[in-house]
Amino acid sequence: MDEEEIEKAVIAYLKKKGFKQTELAFQEEQQHTKNSSSNSANSQTDPDIAKHILSVTEPENIPAQYQEGYSKLRSWTYSSLDLYKHELLRVLYPVFIHCFMDLVAKGHIQEARNFFNSFREDHEMMHLRDLQKLEGVLSPSHLQEMEFAHCLRQSKVNIKICQYSYDLLLQYLHKSESIIILGIINEHINFQVSPGQPSSISDDAEVVTLVGSGQDAANLINQKEIHWGLLEDSLEERLEKAGGLLSDSEKAEGETKEGDLEENKKRSVDGGKQGASLKKLKKDKMVGATGKAARTEVTTVSVAPRVKPELALPVMPTEVEHSILEDLRNRVQLSGVALPSISFYTFINTHNSLNCSSISHDGSLVAGGFSDSSLKVWDMAKLGQQIGNLSATLQGESDLAPSEHLLGENSGRRPYTLFQGHSGPIYSATFSPFGDYLLSSSSDSTIRLWSTKLNANLVCYKGHNYPVWDVQFSPAGHYFASASHDRTARIWSMDRIQPLRIMAGHLSDVDCVQWHANCNYIATGSSDKTVRLWDVQSGECVRIFIGHRSMVLSLAMSPDGRYMASGDEDGTIMMWDLSSGRCVTPLMGHNTCVWTLAFSCEGSLLASGSADCCVKLWDVTASTKVPKTEENKTGNTNRLRSLKTLPTKCTPVYTLQFSRRNLLFAAGVLSKGV
Known part of the structure; x- marks a missing residue:
């Protein structure tokens, strides 16, 4: 498989997953790779990329892809600077639940349960009720029957994050080779990037919307007239x-x-x-x-x-x-x-x-x-x-x-x-x-x-x-x-x-x-x-x-x-x-x-x-x-x-x-x- 075929396969996969935002970046990176390889006398086709593309298409390797991709993201997040760590940690929970639901949807029930039990402790403090509901998802049909899970699959998570934290995350995602994690983040997370310093930990209630109606839908409903007298x-x-x-x-x-x-x-x-x-x-x-x-x-x-x-x-x-x-x-x-x-x-x-x-x-x-x-x-x-x-x-x-x-x-x-x-x-x-x-x-x-x-x-x-x-x-x-x-x-x-x-x-x-x-x-x-x-x-x-x-x-x-x-x-x-x-x-x-x-x-x-x-x-x-x-x-002062x-x-x-x-x-x- 030559480089052009590899590139076509990767872009086709990304399009299939709906990962449009990084398609251009990937093409630029591939162009940079081509230029670098042309300047090298001993340039040769990168067998790792071909191997990676082939492994993505092999069903038996899918559970390992999710396990490895999330584990690497988790390790990188926890090793980040304390100033930005609490913002980057917000990304872990939506990635975790969608990795689990993807595995269930693909029929890997036992692997999904193992994945869920391996990492659930990270999220029990803030999302225990959600995890208790997701425990009942035991088959692909449950994802459709359970309204909570179905809504999570169909909607995006809004996460507010500062510009530097966002740049750090992009750098990691571009360096990592986990296309599955890239696809989940692109499909299920909507980043609201703000300039300046990271928000404080106490702001989490306002910067993360994990379940419930989206803010846009809420704003539309909240325009209705009510008579509160x-x-x-x-x-x-x-x-x-x-x-x-x-x-x-x-x-x-x-x-x-x-x-x-x-x-x-x-x-x-x-x-x-x-x-x-x-x-x-x-x-x-x-x-x-x-x-x-x-x-x-x-x-x-x-x-x-x-x-x-x-x-x-x-x-x-x-x-x-x-x-x-x-x-x-x-x-x-x-x-x-x-x-x-x-x-x-x-x-x-x-x-x-x-x-x-x-x-x-x-x-x-x-x-x-x-x-x-x-x-x-x-x-x-x-x-x-x-x-x-x-x-x-x-x-x-x-x-x-x-x-x-x-x-x-x-x-x-x-x-x-x-x-x-x-x-x-x-x-x-x-x-x-x-x-x-x-x-x-x-x-x-x-x-x-x-x-x-x-x-x-x-x-x-x-x-x-x-x-x-x-x-x-x-x-x-x-x-x-x-x-x-x-x-x-x-x-x-x-x-x-x-x-x-x-x-x-x-x-x-x-x-x-x-x-x-x-x-x-x-x-x-x-x-x-x-x-x-x-x-x-x-x-x-x-x-x-x-x-x-x-x-x-x-x-x-x-x-x-x-x-x-x-x-x-x-x-x-x-x-x-x-x-x-x-x-x-x-x-x-x-x-x-x-x-x-x-x-x-x-x-x-x-x-x-x-x-x-x-x-x-x-x-x-x-x-x-x-x-x-x-x-x-938008201060945090408790005025009451x-x-x-x-x-x-x-x-x-x-x-x-x-x-x-x-x-x-x-x-x-x-x-x-x-």
């Missing part, structure tokens, strides 16, 4: 028009009364805490005299626009309306100098079986969903009374601990109401806005509606085909949304057993769902690392939020409907502007999963709860008032000020819930004995 003729609006808002001194007095009520609950529990084996009520009053005096300085939040409801909302009972209006009149205005009082409910002796918890809006009911498919609801008023009475009865009895009476059957009473009906672990529970209903979702693919007044199961909703990870009531009640392993979210109403809308578009599990304040939109967080906003009337996706590096576990909407917060598995929280689809600011403070988020009722504070056993309070007002010139800068960190006693935080009077309720499970 509040509903017309809401109770808050009617109260403002009627001039029914109380003065700051009256609000402070209302908070004091509410705080006293909680303190009484705490005392009743403490009085019999030796018998309180399932729960303890924890109170941490954080507002001092200086905080109360500073309430007069609270900045007025800009008025949100008013929109009409797209759903037919239920009529609110008169007694419920009066109760809510009373709470609104006694609402405490919070700010960076006036922090909320917090009541923390701790589950103990759950034997690692508690999966979720929920608290009613007034804190009177607490629910827990367990792995044994049971749902338990505690009435805090009755529990406090029962513990107090039991403690008084057992005074002077030294042979029997109060806890044994509380948990044992000899007492004849359980401290909770047991709801049974699911056939699998319960993953989510949520109270209706008025506390009269409770929803639960399970691995048995169903959602159940329970009556807290009748203590009975009313409806079983079937529609999802796989476990349902989350379910949430709408702010107006009656409607609810669910998120499932089947990659869809669904809108339901209490009076129909079939879903009203199905939202499909995520590439992986939909892990969490949250309603907008005006009930016209829902937000979904997914394992594909994106958050989407959906129009409940049309079922269309109207916003895609890209920026998280790991699965999104929690969502919260601001009371005025303008902002949304999302928390992920890595501990990052992002604040989004719904109107533009842009990230206002990232919050870096937690070091592991953010399981719950909650805005205060006036939207000035954000509370976050994490598996790191902390509750954090953030100043939202300060972050949303950043000048536009600063917003346009952390006001306070409240550590628990080895208790990961499962749930956060602000009452209508702005008291913060929290719940979690004691992870180990103390």
Whole structure:
């Protein structure tokens, strides 16, 4: 085979692989080789190139080509200068997954598994969820059937990289003889080269888009118009028009009364805490005299626009309306100098079986969903009374601990109401806005509606085909949304057993769902690392939020409907502007999963709860008032000020819930004995 035939074979192969960008460079290199060989008296045909071309076409050598090509790229990357190494390492993951999928597509299943297991440890820290999904790819047909793998095969990865790092990579690729690696990089990676110094390691969330919709497609969707304002003729609006808002001194007095009520609950529990084996009520009053005096300085939040409801909302009972209006009149205005009082409910002796918890809006009911498919609801008023009475009865009895009476059957009473009906672990529970209903979702693919007044199961909703990870009531009640392993979210109403809308578009599990304040939109967080906003009337996706590096576990909407917060598995929280689809600011403070988020009722504070056993309070007002010139800068400054960190006693935080009077309720499970 002469040189011209070799050149034709190489170019034909490159064209077949779609490697157009390096065709010209290859031709120039071949021309340089020709000129060099013509000046040499002993020039001869390079047998290595011919051998390389022939080896590419031999199927039995394909697995070795992938193994060797990736191994060399990996070794070169890890031996690069530290200044550029973290940028070059970004290339390894997409090359790794496409080498694996190429081997599967060509039928080399065993070699693909060996390759996958040999190098997976390099990527487990950042991409564990993705690797767990790809483990299920065991045949070429799986690449087509699994939407996650199919999308990776069809789309490109966007990687931002500085000019010098890009030049170093090109030099290596031209010197290496791995045409397979060249083909993968050309076909599946889109480099966004920027001048100047390399980006910092902390920028990885913004410079690498591995899964989810491409930024271009997201930008197109994010141009759609949305109406993020509040509903017309809401109770808050009617109260403002009627001039029914109380003065700051009256609000402070209302908070004091509410705080006293909680303190009484705490005392009743403490009085019999030796018998309180399932729960303890924890109170941490954080507002001092200086905080109360500073309430007069609270900045007025800009008025949100008013929109009409797209759903037919239920009529609110008169007694419920009066109760809510009373709470609104006694609402405490919070700010960076006036922090909320917090009541923390701790589950103990759950034997690692508690999966979720929920608290009613007034804190009177607490629910827990367990792995044994049971749902338990505690009435805090009755529990406090029962513990107090039991403690008084057992005074002077030294042979029997109060806890044994509380948990044992000899007492004849359980401290909770047991709801049974699911056939699998319960993953989510949520109270209706008025506390009269409770929803639960399970691995048995169903959602159940329970009556807290009748203590009975009313409806079983079937529609999802796989476990349902989350379910949430709408702010107006009656409607609810669910998120499932089947990659869809669904809108339901209490009076129909079939879903009203199905939202499909995520590439992986939909892990969490949250309603907008005006009930016209829902937000979904997914394992594909994106958050989407959906129009409940049309079922269309109207916003895609890209920026998280790991699965999104929690969502919260601001009371005025303008902002949304999302928390992920890595501990990052992002604040989004719904109107533009842009990230206002990232919050870096937690070091592991953010399981719950909650805005205060006036939207000035954000509370976050994490598996790191902390509750954090953030100043939202300060972050949303950043000048536009600063917003346009691509700095890494965390502009959302952390006001306070409240550590628990080895208790990961499962749930956060602000009452209508702005008291913060929290719940979690004691992870180990103390």
